[in-house]
Amino acid sequence: MKRIIISIPILLAAVSMHAATAVLIVNKTTKQTITGFGAACCDGAMCPYGTDTSPVILLYGPSSKIGLNIMRMEISPSFNGDDNASWSNYNWQGCVPSARIVKQRGGIVFGTPWSPPGAYKTNGTAQGGKSDSQGNQRGKLREDCYDKFFPWLNSYLKYMKSKGVVVDAVSIQNEPDWWVDYSGCLYDPQDIVNLVKNYAYMLDRETYPGVRLISGESLGFTQNYTDPLMRDATCREQIDIVAGHLYGHAPLDYMKQSAVLPAQYGKEVWMTEHSVTDNIDHLPTWHENLIFAEELNECMMAGCTGYIYWYMRAHWAFIGTGESKYGSANRKNTLLPRAYVMSHFAKHVTGSTRLTTARDMTSGSGAPLEYSAYIKGDSLIVMAIDTIGTDYKLMLRLPYDVKSGTHLLSTGNETANLCKESPITIEEPSKVIAVDMPARSLNTYIFMINRDDTAIEDVAQDNQEWSSTHYDMLGRRFDNPDQLHPGIYITGGKKVLIK
Numbered sequence: 001m002k003r004i005i006i007s008i009p010i011l012l013a014a015v016s017m018h019a020a021t022a023v024l025i026v027n028k029t030t031k032q033t034i035t036g037f038g039a040a041c042c043d044g045a046m047c048p049y050g051t052d053t054s055p056v057i058l059l060y061g062p063s064s065k066i067g068l069n070i071m072r073m074e075i076s077p078s079f080n081g082d083d084n085a086s087w088s089n090y091n092w093q094g095c096v097p098s099a100r101i102v103k104q105r106g107g108i109v110f111g112t113p114w115s116p117p118g119a120y121k122t123n124g125t126a127q128g129g130k131s132d133s134q135g136n137q138r139g140k141l142r143e144d145c146y147d148k149f150f151p152w153l154n155s156y157l158k159y160m161k162s163k164g165v166v167v168d169a170v171s172i173q174n175e176p177d178w179w180v181d182y183s184g185c186l187y188d189p190q191d192i193v194n195l196v197k198n199y200a201y202m203l204d205r206e207t208y209p210g211v212r213l214i215s216g217e218s219l220g221f222t223q224n225y226t227d228p229l230m231r232d233a234t235c236r237e238q239i240d241i242v243a244g245h246l247y248g249h250a251p252l253d254y255m256k257q258s259a260v261l262p263a264q265y266g267k268e269v270w271m272t273e274h275s276v277t278d279n280i281d282h283l284p285t286w287h288e289n290l291i292f293a294e295e296l297n298e299c300m301m302a303g304c305t306g307y308i309y310w311y312m313r314a315h316w317a318f319i320g321t322g323e324s325k326y327g328s329a330n331r332k333n334t335l336l337p338r339a340y341v342m343s344h345f346a347k348h349v350t351g352s353t354r355l356t357t358a359r360d361m362t363s364g365s366g367a368p369l370e371y372s373a374y375i376k377g378d379s380l381i382v383m384a385i386d387t388i389g390t391d392y393k394l395m396l397r398l399p400y401d402v403k404s405g406t407h408l409l410s411t412g413n414e415t416a417n418l419c420k421e422s423p424i425t426i427e428e429p430s431k432v433i434a435v436d437m438p439a440r441s442l443n444t445y446i447f448m449i450n451r452d453d454t455a456i457e458d459v460a461q462d463n464q465e466w467s468s469t470h471y472d473m474l475g476r477r478f479d480n481p482d483q484l485h486p487g488i489y490i491t492g493g494k495k496v497l498i499k
Helices: 010-015 052-058 093-102 143-163 189-204 221-232 233-237 251-258 259-265 286-301 337-346 464-468
Strands: 019-032 036-041 070-075 108-113 169-171 212-214 239-244 267-273 306-310 352-361 369-376 380-388 392-410 418-424 430-437 441-449 470-472 486-492 492-499
Touching: 019 380, 036 052, 036 093, 052 093, 070 093, 070 251, 070 306, 093 108, 093 143, 108 143, 108 212, 108 369, 143 169, 143 189, 169 441, 189 221, 189 233, 212 239, 212 418, 221 233, 221 239, 221 251, 221 259, 239 251, 251 259, 251 267, 251 418, 259 267, 286 306, 286 369, 286 380, 337 392, 337 441, 430 441
Parallel strands: 019 392, 036 070, 036 306, 070 108, 108 169, 169 212, 239 267, 267 306
Antiparallel strands: 019 352, 352 369, 369 380, 380 441, 392 418, 392 430, 392 441, 470 486, 486 492
16 A cells, blocks of 8 residues: 555544544653562451462463562561561561562562561660550660661571572661551651661672662652762662652652652662552542552653552452452452553563653643653553543654554453453554544553664663663563573663573
8 A cells, every 4th residue: 555644733633523632742762661560468468468379379470460570578577587476467477478479470579677676776666656555755776776777687588588589679668757656667867878878788788699778668759768868879889779659749749859869870769659549448430540540650750660559459459358348349369450450551561661752732632641651672652541531532653663553441440341452553664653542541552663673773861871771571670781691681772682
């Protein structure tokens, strides 16, 4: 068929009779590379604690329907994994069965302390201290115990390895800025700087090669907890991942600001806990699940390289609990719609590098639509979210000719409406593609780039630090070339074959 070249304005006019139009421009400039997506194995996520592996079996690995590859674990304040130790309900053994499966499926597991041992703290208990029964004593790590903290983390790494789980990263503290009456520990920003600067060298990276250190995970991902670590050269050398939570602040607010310095220094940025729902007294509506999709998308736009949701199993999470009061759809150990929403990102964005995008507001709709775009080997991926009741024809202006495509579409909470796959017909390779974006929908458009296997040299990077980092096809990060095994890796948008 003879190719007909037509200008964008005329093409828009041709389709506007059938649907509103929106235009998205995808550029070649790359941003961060995405390590992956996950959830937490702690507290209500499992019952009994950690030993029911049904959630990870359903959620994790490239062959699963959802494709998660990161799991967060609680490092309890116990000195060891002894089932008879204090706080035995939260001993280190709890997460081992699930962690083994995640590791067997090529995933990443990391541990976060809710509190160091009580003997190390100012209030003598693992609890945060915010209650009358605890005398409202603010539990902090005693300065004379700073030198015990990283050896304690080493003992956790040793225990988990003895159980067959090589832990990939450890964090300093869950929500160091939040005073609680459950297990918790307060740190001022300068406390964490002092701890990392003077004692993080004690983390035993020789015995546990590849283990990475995560910053304190503040409640609202605030810069006052992240920037001081990046500004100090010694701390910057020790911290591998800057992390935080999203409570009280949208991703494009504090998190985006907190990601600036880490990105400049080639550090990863992980969102390690949040629950997204308007009301947990019911199963999330489809609109609420689209809001969750928007949070995932906005985290990527904010510079996030890893997104970890809160519980795996809860009626407002990924796996049903079986509680009848939330309706018949809440069947125990079955995938909920929110899991399928996560799969749009987990199965396709993991291991990709984000591309810059811009809306063409002269011809676009101006409606509250959200987008992001990624490159992964020879695939160009566009995510698009429409939360309103209007169908759109989305005009894509891409940086490369594409020769074929697939559309993954989710439009409602019923299983039949989730992750429906259909081909995108492209008559001849082109940079201008029109695709459907139905009302109230989550869309993943995956295009095959029309180029030679090695013709990826023209991708522009706005942060050269990322170019030294390799990701395998499961999204696992490798900073040291000596760690690479034969296979295909993605580096700054480039597909690299290691022989």
